[in-house]
Amino acid sequence: MQITKPLQVILGPTASGKTHLAVQVAAELDGEIISADSRQVYREMDIGTGKDLGEYQLAGKPVPYHLIDIADAGTQYNVNDYQHDFEKVYEGIASRNRVPILCGGSGFYIYALLKGHAYSAIPVNESLRAKLQELSNEQLLARFKTYSTDYQELADTSTRKRLIRAIEISEYLSADPAAGNQFAKPDLAQQSIIFGLNPAVEIRRERISTRLNQRLENGLVEEVEQLLKKLTPDQLIYYGLEYKYITLYLTGELDFATMKSKLETEIHRFAKRQMTFFRKMEKDGLAIHWLNDDWNERQKIEYIAQQYLGFEAQRSKS
Known part of the structure; x- marks a missing residue:
């Protein structure tokens, strides 16, 4: 893959507001978003993966997104598949002279792209x-x-x-x-600039709890019920978190209150593990520009835009 346009990365743990910010930045820089979410690749797994496609527009204008809804639920899409699909999408965005914005919380997918390590295949x-x-x-x-x-x-x-x-x-x-x-694949890290969102733990925990309640109220259990008409319980449990615990509830292994409590705890733990992985990325030489959580949205957008444009100008000279 030939890198002709620097890659912008926006990462962070679950419920940190990555997608919302990436859409604003894409509109500012004439960009397109490439999802880095290992579960949003699956069709019909919408509420449980937080696949709010309505977020990908601003003032009624759609913001292009990629690598969402590209595999059937029940299949086992892996990081090697993702690397190949990313390359095709990136080349298309670069050919249109638009800014590629990688956005998500699947740290291993992001790391595999940036470092081109040998293990994913x-x-x-x-x-x-x-x-x-x-x-x-x-x-x-x-x-x-x-x-x-x-x-x-x-x-x-x-x-x-x-x-x-x-x-x-x-x-x-x-x-x-x-x-x-x-x-091994080419090292993309030298042609990328990474921005990170990391809200205070108490804010993140509150957002996770609120979001889980909203998803349960808006049909999450019913989504899993529909999937169980096509897939076995083991197939759904394989996808973890919401799909695991609600499957256990629907198959009678957990009552609703226990399911909700265990699921909420696991999502909090998952967010913590995401941050641990991002810190590992930094230790491995990937510089992450952590955004000040006290900044308002406009300040974050302007900071990202200025840093990216400066990075792009510098890369074009070298």
């Missing part, structure tokens, strides 16, 4: 996955910690699905530590 091991599915999350995490590879510090283990994939990659690299190098 390591092949699936179906027999290993079948064995791992029989283990609890605690057993999976304990197994993951037994490995010692260069990948361990980078792995995203924030959901059961990702933890299983992390073990799969670790197993592969343990057998052949150098094997992953054949999958």
